[in-house]
Amino acid sequence: AQSVAQPEDQVNVAEGNPLTVKCTYSVSGNPYLFWYVQYPNRGLQFLLKYITGDNLVKGSYGFEAEFNKSQTSFHLKKPSALVSDSALYFCAVRDGGSQGNLIFGKGTKLSVKP
């Protein structure tokens, strides 16, 4: 069965420091992986996705994610955090060989302090 885990409920970083939000997954076939961001009282916004190819994926707002097949991970990163990056981040996975729905992680709250 497909699953995705975000091991940290909250990540705290200082503005200007690099940030990492962790995600690990489990699928039976090749994974399609996604990151979404949610600001308070808003819907989820797409940040980036990995389908195939380069393991480093670049997305919106300066975010990037690194796909690591051996560690079954897809961590979200940004070299220099902004206070405005504070939000709830969701990782999601779909098994490329199935017709199933996206499976979402529980979300990680990112707090960036000035």
Place this chain on the structure above:
Amino acid sequence: DGGITQSPKYLFRKEGQNVTLSCEQNLNHDAMYWYRQDPGQGLRLIYYSQIVNDFQKGDIAEGYSVSREKKESFPLTVTSAQKNPTAFYLCASSPSLNTRRHYGYTFGSGTRLTVV
């Protein structure tokens, strides 16, 4: 611009009443979804539909009902049988899973339902 629209943004319900949340999309997406989000919680799937006139229960369908009479519309009714309906409700859509598996979902901006 194409998108997905949820209305109303805020909804108040008296106990024992049914209420219907609207979700409309003009993205020509085949599949549509309803999620519930509680404070500090992740997303829980209520219902989904991959094609007109067909829908499937998600993980927490009890106390909810849906219809899919048109491709563009997927309304959610929160019935009086739902004992704890206060939550944030999100609608999403995606292209056909059969042909566009690498696409993600497009989300609406949500409806916050409060029981008064």
